[in-house]
Amino acid sequence: MNRIQKMSWLIVITQGIAVLSAAIAVTVFYYKIGFPRAWAGSAFLAISGFGGLAPVLFRKDPGPVQFDERDVAINSAAVKNGFTASYLLFGSLCMGIWMIKGIRGTIDVNVLPMIWMLAGITCIFVHALSILILYGRDKTSEGETK
Amino acid sequence: MNRMQKTAWVGFFGSLTSSVLYATAFMLLLLSPAYRRVLCLILCPFLAVLFAALVWSCRKQSPAEPDCDERDSQISRRAVIISFAGLCFLIYISDAIVILWTGVGGSIPTSVLPVIHLGVGLLTATLYYAAMIVFYGKGKKANG
Numbered sequence: 001m002n003r004i005q006k007m008s009w010l011i012v013i014t015q016g017i018a019v020l021s022a023a024i025a026v027t028v029f030y031y032k033i034g035f036p037r038a039w040a041g042s043a044f045l046a047i048s049g050f051g052g053l054a055p056v057l058f059r060k061d062p063g064p065v066q067f068d069e070r071d072v073a074i075n076s077a078a079v080k081n082g083f084t085a086s087y088l089l090f091g092s093l094c095m096g097i098w099m100i101k102g103i104r105g106t107i108d109v110n111v112l113p114m115i116w117m118l119a120g121i122t123c124i125f126v127h128a129l130s131i132l133i134l135y136g137r138d139k140t141s142e143g144e145t146k
Numbered sequence: 147m148n149r150m151q152k153t154a155w156v157g158f159f160g161s162l163t164s165s166v167l168y169a170t171a172f173m174l175l176l177l178s179p180a181y182r183r184v185l186c187l188i189l190c191p192f193l194a195v196l197f198a199a200l201v202w203s204c205r206k207q208s209p210a211e212p213d214c215d216e217r218d219s220q221i222s223r224r225a226v227i228i229s230f231a232g233l234c235f236l237i238y239i240s241d242a243i244v245i246l247w248t249g250v251g252g253s254i255p256t257s258v259l260p261v262i263h264l265g266v267g268l269l270t271a272t273l274y275y276a277a278m279i280v281f282y283g284k285g286k287k288a289n290g
Contacts, residue, residue, distance in 0.1 A: 076223060076227065079227055079230075080223075080226055080227065083227075083230035083233065083234075086234075087230070087233060090237065090263070091263050091267075093259075094259035094260055094262060094263040095259070095260055095263065097256055097259055098256045098257065098260050101256040102256065103256070104255070105255070105256040106253045106254060106256065107253060107254060107256055107259075108252075109244060109245055109248045109249075109250070109251075109252045109254050112241040112245060112254075113241055115241075116237055116238060116241050119237065120234070123234075
């Protein structure tokens with residue numbers, strides 16, 4: 001595995017744990033104390049911050065070439081996937097809230113930064129996941145491990 | 147100009163004009179719903195012009211022209227990444243404007259959300275086509 005794959009694994013694992021923990025916590029708190037206090041469970045999303053340590057934990061690969069054309073192509077495709085997923089989520093949340101609440105409904109303005117944060121987390125997660133899948137596909141088609 | 151360049155120009159002016167019309171429509175409708183007829187009068191000729199421009203952009207320079215060569219693909223890829231990066235910035239700016247307008251503890255009508263969504267989408271499309279035009283222009287200068 002090269003450095004970018006190791007970083008992607010760390011991001012996928014930390015964000016996956018963060019989202020699952022937050023979802024479980026919010027559900028448990030909802031049944032115990034109800035909304036809006038149950039939203040305190042979303043504090044578990046902070047676990048995804050550990051993914052930011054990836055560049056520090058994983059040092060540069062040995063050898064003269066750190067990032068070749070294949071890596072650039074894979075990263076470019078992963079970036080597009082990440083941004084596409086985040087925009088789809090952003091659009092779904094905007095239109096979904098509008099449809100559920102109705103034309104004459106109102107929402108708390110603090111929902112907007114939450115939507116932006118969710119779109120950002122989705123972008124990073126899908127980017128990392130795409131890198132892992134694309135490197136995996138490349139390995140399968142070549143028939144050997146890099 | 148090849149087909150992609152023509153599409154980029156049509157797309158740029160189309161999305162830019164759509165953004166301006168969209169913002170104008172939003173402000174006029176806030177003032178009074180009676181402006182709906184005025185907006186329909188503006189929208190119909192705009193759509194007709196846009197349709198004609200799209201038909202023009204689909205025509206090839208010659209039958210031998212490929213649909214999309216490697217340079218077109220590379221330019222398109224770079225333009226997509228730039229437009230998506232701009233999208234993040236636009237969403238952040240639009241959220242900040244709304245929060246500054248209403249205050250941190252305020253509330254907003256839900257109809258603001260589709261307005262933000264569509265507005266940001268139109269501006270992102272404008273950015274995409276503008277990036278393509280700039281990259282094609284840079285390539286032309288480099289070739290002499």
